[in-house]
Amino acid sequence: MLNTPLAERMRPQTLDELAGQQHLTGEGSILRKAIEQGKIPSMILWGPPGVGKTTIAGIIANSLQFPFYQLSAISSGVKEIREVIEAAKTHDGAVLFIDEIHRFNKSQQDALLGAVEKGTITLIGATTENPSFEVNSALLSRCQVYVLKALQEEDLIHLLNMAMEKDPAIASKKLQLKETASLIRISGGDARKLLNLFEIVCEQLGANDTITEEVVMTIAQHKVALYDKSGEQHYDIVSAFIKSMRGSDPNAAVYWLARMIDGGEDVKFIARRMLIFASEDIGNANPNALLMANTTFQAVSVIGYPESRIILSQCAIFLATSVKSNASYMAIDEALDVVRKKGDLPVPLHLRNAPTRMMKNMDYGKDYQYAHHFANNFVLQEFLPEALSGTRFYSPQKNTREEEIRKFLKERWKDIYGY
Numbered sequence: 001m002l003n004t005p006l007a008e009r010m011r012p013q014t015l016d017e018l019a020g021q022q023h024l025t026g027e028g029s030i031l032r033k034a035i036e037q038g039k040i041p042s043m044i045l046w047g048p049p050g051v052g053k054t055t056i057a058g059i060i061a062n063s064l065q066f067p068f069y070q071l072s073a074i075s076s077g078v079k080e081i082r083e084v085i086e087a088a089k090t091h092d093g094a095v096l097f098i099d100e101i102h103r104f105n106k107s108q109q110d111a112l113l114g115a116v117e118k119g120t121i122t123l124i125g126a127t128t129e130n131p132s133f134e135v136n137s138a139l140l141s142r143c144q145v146y147v148l149k150a151l152q153e154e155d156l157i158h159l160l161n162m163a164m165e166k167d168p169a170i171a172s173k174k175l176q177l178k179e180t181a182s183l184i185r186i187s188g189g190d191a192r193k194l195l196n197l198f199e200i201v202c203e204q205l206g207a208n209d210t211i212t213e214e215v216v217m218t219i220a221q222h223k224v225a226l227y228d229k230s231g232e233q234h235y236d237i238v239s240a241f242i243k244s245m246r247g248s249d250p251n252a253a254v255y256w257l258a259r260m261i262d263g264g265e266d267v268k269f270i271a272r273r274m275l276i277f278a279s280e281d282i283g284n285a286n287p288n289a290l291l292m293a294n295t296t297f298q299a300v301s302v303i304g305y306p307e308s309r310i311i312l313s314q315c316a317i318f319l320a321t322s323v324k325s326n327a328s329y330m331a332i333d334e335a336l337d338v339v340r341k342k343g344d345l346p347v348p349l350h351l352r353n354a355p356t357r358m359m360k361n362m363d364y365g366k367d368y369q370y371a372h373h374f375a376n377n378f379v380l381q382e383f384l385p386e387a388l389s390g391t392r393f394y395s396p397q398k399n400t401r402e403e404e405i406r407k408f409l410k411e412r413w414k415d416i417y418g419y
Contacts, residue, residue: 006170006199007192010163012055013062019155019191021052024146031056031146035063042116042123044101044131044140047148050190053126056148057097060124067094069121073103078111085115094121101125102134109139116142129266150189156180159191160198170199173207182216237263238273241316245274246281250320257316267308271297274315285325285399292318323399331394338388345385378412392417 012018015025015032024031034040040060045053061068069084076098088094096112098104115121116139123143127134131145157180163170164177183201187194201211201219209215237259244252260270271293278293296315300308354364369379382389396402396409396419410419 005196006163006167007195009167010159010195011058012052013059015059018052018055018059019159020151021056021148024148025056035060038064040064040095040122041144042121042142043144043146044125044127044135045146045148046127046129046131048150048189049128050187050192050194051148051151052191053148054097054099057095057124057126060122061095061097064093064095064122066122067091068097069094070097070099073098073100073108078108081108081111085120088115088121093119095124096121097124097126099126100128102127102129102131106136109136113138113142129268151191153184156184156187156189156191156194159195163195163198170202173202173205173209175202175205175208176210178210179213179216182213182220186216186220241270242273242277245277245316245320246324248320248322248324250317253316253320254313257312261305261309261312267300267304267312268297270312271300271315274312274319277319280329281324281326282319282322283325283328284405285323285327285397285401287401289319289322323401325397325399325402327395327397327402335393338391338393342387345387348382348385350381351383380412380416390416390418392419 015035018025023029026032045056047053057070058068067088069087071080071084084094084096088096101109112121112123116123125131125135125143131140135143160177160180160183164175165171183194183198187197197220201216204219205211205215237256241253241256241260244256257270275290275293275297278289282289292315296311299311303311349363350366350368352359352364354360359365369381371377371379373379384391396406406419409417413419
């Protein structure tokens with residue numbers, strides 16, 4: 001039906017029609033073999049938007065001739081999951097495809113466990129987020145994770161040419177596709193977005209017209225936000241956001257935040273970046289920064305857009321206007337460097353645990369001094385391996401909070417670490 005969007009009309013029905021993903025679906029590939037043998041494991045398809053996750057799920061269901069159920073994690077819950085599982089029990093097998101499975105909470109994901117383990121359903125979950133973070137370990141252990149790659153330029157051009165050749169509405173106009181760069185750039189490697197944008201452009205043109213960069217931009221600029229969540233611009237804008245906060249510029253930070261929000265960036269991705277920033281760039285100069293960022297991450301995970309924009313803005317401004325220190329970040333990297341160069345240095349005997357008589361006879365724990373038995377809960381003793389005695393990893397920086405830390409360390413460790 002021509003009322004159906006072009007991306008849906010052009011959806012591949014077989015693996016041979018699928019653009020890209022040859023590492024999974026090409027001749028001799030792991031997923032193609034599984035489909036050909038009819039032995040499909042439950043799986044998580046992880047990759048950018050519009051690279052074929054939904055299409056692969058449909059092809060699998062068709063090849064197995066199983067009933068195909070589809071849920072969206074945005075609009076479905078435990079009730080809908082249980083209804084599908086009950087329906088699947090009346091068949092020898094069924095495929096349940098869950099789009100954006102990373103949006104399911106733990107209880108919703110747990111509702112799938114029994115049916116997946118018993119084989120009542122073959123679960124296919126699609127996610128744009130790292131499943132290690134977003135899918136609970138119990139469900140993840142029961143699924144194979146397949147990583148889908150961003151579509152290459154030649155894949156996208158192939159899709160455009162196929163649409164011009166095979167879609168009746170477009171083919172009938174006999175258009176000339178002269179330039180494709182704008183179509184590809186605006187779509188950001190998302191095949192669905194590309195084809196639907198292409199359809200908008202084609203609808204505005206007459207028979208035998210030519211598709212150029214100027215034509216595409218004129219038609220599309222007021223319809224498409226120029227923000228690519230999976231490509232170079234995505235990383236450039238995130239970089240600008242982080243560097244603006246590091247540079248203590250709340251105005252620039254909020255601007256780049258607005259660019260990400262307007263482009264539909266995932267709220268948890270933004271909050272996760274601020275959580276890392278709070279420790280990496282602020283640290284003990286203002287310990288409340290980590291608390292603020294963590295609270296923000298938890299809040300936006302529950303609330304989502306549009307209200308999350310306010311919480312994200314508050315946190316970004318707080319982080320941008322906070323005093324900065326990367327001392328903790330530098331300390332752990334220096335310590336890791338020493339560990340890799342020096343290897344596994346022995347723990348000093350007086351610091352070792354001595355749960356058995358034999359260990360005590362070997363002087364494990366001997367001469368350890370319990371700090372709380374001394375004035376100010378401190379006694380001078382060695383805590384590093386002998387080969388590293390006096391090695392200083394942490395150097396407080398010049399800000400109010402870390403000057404207090406420096407004073408604390410100087411009173412206790414001046415003779416050993418030189419604070």
